[in-house]
Amino acid sequence: MAEKATGGVQSVERVFELLELITDAGGDVTLSELSSSTDLPLPTIHRLLRTLVALGYIRQLPNRRYALGPRLIRLGEGANKQLGALARPQLKSLVDRLGETSNMAVLDSDMVIYVAQVPSLHSMRMFTEVGRRAHTHDTGVGKAILAQLDDDVVRGIVTRTGMPTPTAKSIGDFDSLIADLNRIRERGYSIDEEEQELGVRCFAMAVPNAPTPTAISVSGPVSRVDQAFADRAVPLLREAAQAISDELNQN
Incomplete structure (x- = not known):
């Protein structure tokens, strides 16, 4: 050879x-x-x-x-499990420090798939399961990922999947989505304002330089996940995302 x-x-x-x-x-x-x-x-x-x-x-x-x-599916599932295992210590650290559920998701065939989760100890929390697939336009992790992509790529994704609105607060049209993505690009993190589930707010951030578009998040009831929570969560999300990136890019 x-x-x-x-x-x-x-x-x-x-x-x-x-x-x-x-x-x-x-x-x-x-x-x-x-x-x-x-x-x-x-x-x-x-x-x-x-x-x-x-x-x-x-x-x-x-x-x-x-x-x-089809044989690539098995490889992809195995890789997702390993990615989740690699990120789990950082997700656990977020839960330990913030008290709310932490997730990691990757972009997979125009949808996000959750590959890791460390749940909150609270009885009232967001029920997102590992392996669940969700749309990109109405989830914190999905919007954090979309904000890393060109607008034309975003248009292709939401054109193929559609833009369902599970709640009255969900974004349902392309122009509104792009406006939100521009805000995300400016501030460096996304917010799911009860767009996937009423009563639940989520803060999410993309993992920089990941081999496939990836994001992590913390989420919980709006009664606990407020602006004071955001002030604590955003720096910790940035720290965790960078730590995961560093580990993913080790030679």
């Missing part, structure tokens, strides 16, 4: 380049679309795709497009 000067195995690098291109394209592409997105020769792309199809990591659709395959 040929190796690059960096010590990387070229064929492995090419495989992951193709997988990431397909992911970035929304999960399925044509051969010509792949060819226009990479400098790899067409015969090389075709050979790598054929191998990935045979292994189940890519599948070819009836319309000849190539899509991510």
Whole structure:
């Protein structure tokens, strides 16, 4: 196998380049679309795709497009569990210091999926379970993630998923969402103001330089999660997000 000067195995690098291109394209592409997105020769792309199809990591659709395959699901689930395990000490520290439930979520196929949680000891708390999928536009973690993306990417996500409004306070149109995302970009954190569940407020922050869009949050009843809580929570969220980022980016 040929190796690059960096010590990387070229064929492995090419495989992951193709997988990431397909992911970035929304999960399925044509051969010509792949060819226009990479400098790899067409015969090389075709050979790598054929191998990935045979292994189940890519599948070819009836319309000849190539899509991510089912065997990647198991790898993704395993990676999410490991990401949750890595973040759990920081989430526990947030709960210990703030007294409210802490979560971590990642962007997965236009939705957020919760990959870790440390619950509050209070009997009254937000019931979000690990493994639950939710929309991006009406959750604290979702909006923190969207604020890291270009507006055109955000438009694509909410166009594909729709913008349901589970409460009267939920954002239901693209222009209002972009206005909120601009506020999030300016202050550095998002707020779910009873948009997912009435009576529950959430503060969330993106994890910087994460390999996949990721955010952490603290949430609880509006009676406890007020402005005084925010004044304490935001610096601690920033500290925890940076600590998780540092660990994720260790060589």
